[in-house]
Amino acid sequence: xxxxxxxxxxxxxxxxLVMLNLPDAxxxxxxxxxxxxxxPLQLVASGGMREVREIIRYIRGLGDLAQENRALTEEVxxxxxxxxxxxxxxxxxxxxxxxxxFRQRSARRLVSCEVVGRDSTGWWQTARLDKGVEGGVAADRxxxxxxxxxxxxxxxxGRTADVLLLTDPSCKVSVQLAQxxxxxxxxxxxxxxxxxxxxxxxxxxxYIPRLESVRIGDEVVTSGLGGIFPRGLLVGHVVAVESEExxxxxxAWVELSAEMGLLEYAFVIATDEDLQRAHExxxxxxxxxxxxxxxxxxxxxxxxxxxxxxxxxxxxxPGGAGCWLALRAGPSGEDAGGAx
Amino acid sequence: MMxxxxxxxxxxxxxTVQALIPTWGHLGEPAFPVLLGVVLYVATHKKARHFMWVAxxxxxxxxxxxxxxxxxxxLSFLASATVAMVLREDFYPDRAVVAMALGALCCAAxxxxxxxxxxxxxxxxxxxxxxxxxxxxxxxxxxxxxxLLFALLRSMERYLGTLEARI
Numbered sequence: 001x002x003x004x005x006x007x008x009x010x011x012x013x014x015x016x017l018v019m020l021n022l023p024d025a026x027x028x029x030x031x032x033x034x035x036x037x038x039x040p041l042q043l044v045a046s047g048g049m050r051e052v053r054e055i056i057r058y059i060r061g062l063g064d065l066a067q068e069n070r071a072l073t074e075e076v077x078x079x080x081x082x083x084x085x086x087x088x089x090x091x092x093x094x095x096x097x098x099x100x101x102f103r104q105r106s107a108r109r110l111v112s113c114e115v116v117g118r119d120s121t122g123w124w125q126t127a128r129l130d131k132g133v134e135g136g137v138a139a140d141r142x143x144x145x146x147x148x149x150x151x152x153x154x155x156x157x158g159r160t161a162d163v164l165l166l167t168d169p170s171c172k173v174s175v176q177l178a179q180x181x182x183x184x185x186x187x188x189x190x191x192x193x194x195x196x197x198x199x200x201x202x203x204x205x206x207y208i209p210r211l212e213s214v215r216i217g218d219e220v221v222t223s224g225l226g227g228i229f230p231r232g233l234l235v236g237h238v239v240a241v242e243s244e245e246x247x248x249x250x251x252a253w254v255e256l257s258a259e260m261g262l263l264e265y266a267f268v269i270a271t272d273e274d275l276q277r278a279h280e281x282x283x284x285x286x287x288x289x290x291x292x293x294x295x296x297x298x299x300x301x302x303x304x305x306x307x308x309x310x311x312x313x314x315x316x317x318p319g320g321a322g323c324w325l326a327l328r329a330g331p332s333g334e335d336a337g338g339a340x
Numbered sequence: 341m342m343x344x345x346x347x348x349x350x351x352x353x354x355x356t357v358q359a360l361i362p363t364w365g366h367l368g369e370p371a372f373p374v375l376l377g378v379v380l381y382v383a384t385h386k387k388a389r390h391f392m393w394v395a396x397x398x399x400x401x402x403x404x405x406x407x408x409x410x411x412x413x414x415l416s417f418l419a420s421a422t423v424a425m426v427l428r429e430d431f432y433p434d435r436a437v438v439a440m441a442l443g444a445l446c447c448a449a450x451x452x453x454x455x456x457x458x459x460x461x462x463x464x465x466x467x468x469x470x471x472x473x474x475x476x477x478x479x480x481x482x483x484x485x486x487x488l489l490f491a492l493l494r495s496m497e498r499y500l501g502t503l504e505a506r507i
Contacts (some may be wrong), residue, residue: 019411122371
């Protein structure tokens with residue numbers, strides 16, 4: 001009996017040792033397989049949670065429905081006007097770029113995803129999306145919410161992808177102040193509270209040259225350096241500034257525009273290659289691979305499940321609004337301005 | 341067979357629930373210890389041979405749904421479950437106070453083991469103070485959750501008729 005016990009302990013120790021020393025690629029494959037296997041269960045569970053939240057939200061807002069409806073109608077009218085104006089501005093912009101001989105910005109597309117989970121150990125601040133490589137989501141892609149930048153994908157399996165949130169201390173993003181175009185590096189700083197107000201700003205923007213002017217309320221947007229985050233995506237606003245005596249740099253505390261506490265939906269900025277790969281995988285999965293079809297024709301017409309749109313960013317505007325995000329509705333690339 | 345299926349069911353549900361519940365900043369952001377709860381329950385209520393594979397599987401699930409390298413959670417779960425196994429001869433885990441103390445102790449130990457491993461490999465930027473805060477937070481969560489989880493699993497077992505006599 002004692003022998004059996006020792007054999008069991010040895011086997012377990014061996015298994016743990018093997019797991020700890022697995023090559024990265026094998027480890028990623030096994031993790032991906034487990035995640036993909038669990039994804040239907042996670043989808044159901046997160047769907048249930050979302051339903052419960054919706055019901056609570058509905059019951060809470062029951063009295064204010066008429067007022068909310070009026071406010072939303074007004075907002076829709078305002079946004080439609082804005083979309084028309086921006087579509088016109090974009091056309092002018094494109095024409096001017098052509099006339100000036102500027103390089104055309106490459107179109108990127110948004111893949112809409114549901115957030116189905118978080119890091120199960122709590123050592124990293126991540127969110128799990130319900131789409132992976134098969135849905136057009138690859139690693140090292142920027143992820144947005146409707147309010148602003150959320151983070152970047154760090155790994156993608158067939159059906160899921162993990163997003164490292166901006167609030168994680170290991171997530172660093174090159175950013176700039178929209179008004180003054182001053183550069184800095186944004187890093188998660190969970191738990192710190194420089195203002196001492198009990199309301200901790202979640203990120204810290206470092207390496208801002210000391211002589212540059214930074215004001216409370218300044219908009220922070222991505223700078224486009226580093227290759228993962230396109231330029232001009234809204235990150236947040238400056239809530240506090242601090243500098244060390246005699247130091248070369250100053251730091252700013254940034255409140256993120258995206259609400260990280262209750263993430264439900266996210267949009268991954270996908271490249272044409274990601275969508276093409278997703279398309280190929282889907283064709284391979286269905287067993288109906290179109291051998292005669294040219295891979296290059298997939299590009300703009302790939303029908304990835306969920307919202308799809310083209311993203312274009314404009315640099316910081318001196319007038320105030322730092323960046324804008326234009327979504328072109330529909331897989332056919334129909335202009336949202338026209339649709340409105 | 342039923343007991344085995346039940347344990348697999350607990351692990352799957354535990355893994356899913358643990359990945360759904362957001363962490364709480366005031367407690368140092370420890371994860372909700374649902375999977376560890378299942379491991380501790382098996383270690384204190386089931387035959388000794390079960391707890392090892394349950395700890396290993398729970399660790400694989402936890403690591404797969406996280407950025408933690410494979411094997412780290414398994415190791416920390418095994419360490420905690422071993423503590424529980426050693427203590428189960430001397431205490432009666434069906435009592436809420438015992439479950440609370442066991443939960444607090446094992447959650448803190450598991451967080452410490454994991455924190456030390458991640459620090460050793462340079463995988464976390466958290467300092468010693470943050471790890472200590474997290475240990476305290478996970479001890480609080482463990483003390484709150486374990487009695488409830490143990491009661492839930494025990495009643496489920498009683499309902500299905502898989503409850504084993506205390507060994």
